[in-house]
Amino acid sequence: MTMSEVAGAGQPWVLQFCHGYDGPFLDCARQYAALFVGTPYKVCTVYLTGKPSVEVEQGSASDEVIFLDYSSREVRGLKLKAIRDLKRIAASHDFKLCIAHRFKPIYIALLGSQLPVIGVHHAFGDYVRRTRQLFANFFRKRLALLGVSNAVRDDMRACLPGWAAERIETLYNRIDIATVQAEQVSRVEAREHLGLPQEAWVVGNVGRLHPDKDQATLIRGFALALPSLPAGSLLAIMGSGKLEASLKGLAGELGVGDSIRFLGQVANGRNYFKAFDVFALSSDHEPFGMVLLEAMAAGVPLIGSDCGGGREVIKGVGRLFPFADYSGLSAALIAQALDRAEQFELRQRMLDSLNEQFSDAAVSQRFWSFPLVSELG
Numbered sequence: 001m002t003m004s005e006v007a008g009a010g011q012p013w014v015l016q017f018c019h020g021y022d023g024p025f026l027d028c029a030r031q032y033a034a035l036f037v038g039t040p041y042k043v044c045t046v047y048l049t050g051k052p053s054v055e056v057e058q059g060s061a062s063d064e065v066i067f068l069d070y071s072s073r074e075v076r077g078l079k080l081k082a083i084r085d086l087k088r089i090a091a092s093h094d095f096k097l098c099i100a101h102r103f104k105p106i107y108i109a110l111l112g113s114q115l116p117v118i119g120v121h122h123a124f125g126d127y128v129r130r131t132r133q134l135f136a137n138f139f140r141k142r143l144a145l146l147g148v149s150n151a152v153r154d155d156m157r158a159c160l161p162g163w164a165a166e167r168i169e170t171l172y173n174r175i176d177i178a179t180v181q182a183e184q185v186s187r188v189e190a191r192e193h194l195g196l197p198q199e200a201w202v203v204g205n206v207g208r209l210h211p212d213k214d215q216a217t218l219i220r221g222f223a224l225a226l227p228s229l230p231a232g233s234l235l236a237i238m239g240s241g242k243l244e245a246s247l248k249g250l251a252g253e254l255g256v257g258d259s260i261r262f263l264g265q266v267a268n269g270r271n272y273f274k275a276f277d278v279f280a281l282s283s284d285h286e287p288f289g290m291v292l293l294e295a296m297a298a299g300v301p302l303i304g305s306d307c308g309g310g311r312e313v314i315k316g317v318g319r320l321f322p323f324a325d326y327s328g329l330s331a332a333l334i335a336q337a338l339d340r341a342e343q344f345e346l347r348q349r350m351l352d353s354l355n356e357q358f359s360d361a362a363v364s365q366r367f368w369s370f371p372l373v374s375e376l377g
Contacts, residue, residue, distance in 0.1 A: 013042045013063075013093040015115065017086070017105040020049040021056045024173075024290050025101065028122070031174055032099050033061040034360045035367050041096070046089060048075060048082060048105055079108055086112030103132065106143070110135075116142045118373075120171070121152055123287050124308075127159035136160060146171045148288040149309025166371050172312075173288050174363045177354055180297045183271050190275035194236065194263055201230040201337060204276030204300070206269055206291045207283065209241030214305070214324060216243075216250055218282040221321075221329030223254040228334045236276065238263045273298035278336045284323060286310040293358050296350040299343075303332045313358070317350045 014036055018029050033043045045062040052067040068085055075082055090098075090113040098115040100106040103126050106119040117139075127133055136143060137160070145160075145168045147153035153170045160168065184190075191198050203222060207213040215237060222235045237247075237260065244262065251257045266272065270291070273279065279295035285308040292302060292313045302318030304310045314320055319336060321328035356362055367373060 010094055011042060012040055012096045013044055015090065015093075015095045015098040015109075015113075016043055016045040016062065017098060017100040017109050018045065018047050019102045019105050021047055021053075021060075022050070025122075026056055026059050027175075027290070028101060028120075028173070030059060030061045030176075031360065031363075032101075032120070034176075035364050042093075044089070044093060044095075046086070048108070075104055079104070082108050083112040090115060102126075107135065110139045110143065114142075116144075118144050118146060120146045120148070121156060122148050124152060124155045124285055127156055133159060137162070140167070144168070148173050149312050151285070151307075151309045151312065152287050169370055171367055171370075172358055172363055173290055173293070174358045174360055175290070175293045175297060175354070177297055177351075177359055180270065180294060183268070184274055184298050185271055187274045190272040193272055194238075194261075194266070194275050196234065196236060196261065196275055197232070199232065201233040201277050202275060203233070203235045203333060204238070204273065204279045204295070205235070205281065206238040206273075206279075207281070208239050209237070209243040209247055211243070212284050212286075213239075214282045214284050215247055217305075217324050217326045217329060218280055219247060219250050219254065219256070219260065220326035221280075221282070221333060222260070223251075223256045224326060224330035225333040225337075226256060226259060229337050233337070234259055234261055236261045236263055238266050238269050240265050270294040270298075273300055276300050278303060278333070280329070280333070281305065281310055281314075282323075282329065283308065283310060289313055293354065296354055296358075299347040299350065301336055301339075301343075301346060302350075303329070303336060305329075313353075317346070317353050 016032055018025060029045050036043050042063040044064040045060045046066045048068050049070050051069060057065040070082060086108050095115055098109045098117045100109045100117055101120045109117050145156055147156055147170050150170050153168055156168050196202055205218055209215060251260045273295050279300045279302050281289055281304040283305060288309040292310060295302060302314050304314040304320060305323040306320040307323040319332040321332045
């Protein structure tokens with residue numbers, strides 16, 4: 001159906017179905033609602049879990065927001081009540097398409113409606129299970145899949161080898177560049193807020209203290225590099241998690257405990273990225289890495305492990321090192337500290353990359369160019 005045909009057929013709607021709005025997923029809802037700005041479509045965003053919230057409703061950038069308010073326990077198993085709820089919602093408007101984030105909403109949307117469904121996947125391994133492969137294959141005529149990076153896309157293609165390539169595509173996560181930059185405070189203000197000395201050379205890291213983020217390699221690399229870094233250099237880690245005690249213990253064993261600041265959870269953390277002189281991400285197979293885009297918006301140089309979706313963001317605008325290779329990370333940190341080249345050119349390259357690949361406008365253009373969208377819409 002063409003856009004002109006849609007406009008002449010009454011008020012068409014898109015149903016966006018999200019598992020929840022924790023962490024980055026509220027902005028994911030905003031990102032997909034933004035794809036339909038300036039089109040004949042209205043967007044109804046439904047959250048499977050999470051209490052009703054005015055802040056979330058406003059942040060969803062949708063024409064209608066519905067909170068089903070299920071607990072995680074309630075959406076295990078067959079999810080029959082959620083399927084009935086979705087069926088009722090699907091009958092409430094002239095929906096043309098459903099965009100469902102993560103597997104459970106995809107499952108419920110396919111069983112609770114007859115709509116074509118675009119499933120958005122934000123992690124690796126979602127179709128490793130044989131039962132999920134069988135489910136996806138059963139509904140393949142009205143299901144198309146998007147990965148948030150080529151790495152996630154390729155993981156799905158490997159699990160679903162019989163699918164045509166155009167049914168499993170990439171649509172990068174993105175940011176509203178102007179909004180993010182407007183919210184980011186100055187270097188001086190950011191350091192004051194985080195309790196970091198103004199004169200220090202600071203390596204920043206943001207993420208859960210979890211094995212997937214591999215902050216152990218980051219700490220080892222920083223410790224190895226520290227004698228060659230500017231005097232008083234610090235590693236600042238923003239986030240919390242189950243590995244906090246062991247990571248602090250590792251820092252102590254390596255003799256760098258006084259040079260590492262564990263900042264804990266910081267509300268609106270991306271607003272303070274200008275506090276960092278370099279942003280380092282050591283994750284194991286990061287599906288994408290939204291924090292990389294936010295660091296780029298702040299004009300902060302990037303260092304990252306050469307794996308997963310993070311590589312796709314950093315390549316050409318930052319430094320890569322082999323995953324889990326702390327000596328490679330150390331070398332990258334030293335090279336960055338010694339780099340006295342004009343930073344204006346680097347910041348311009350990062351801004352160009354954001355605008356060309358990771359902005360709402362660029363990704364919207366790619367979305368509407370997909371054969372699967374014209375086919376499903």
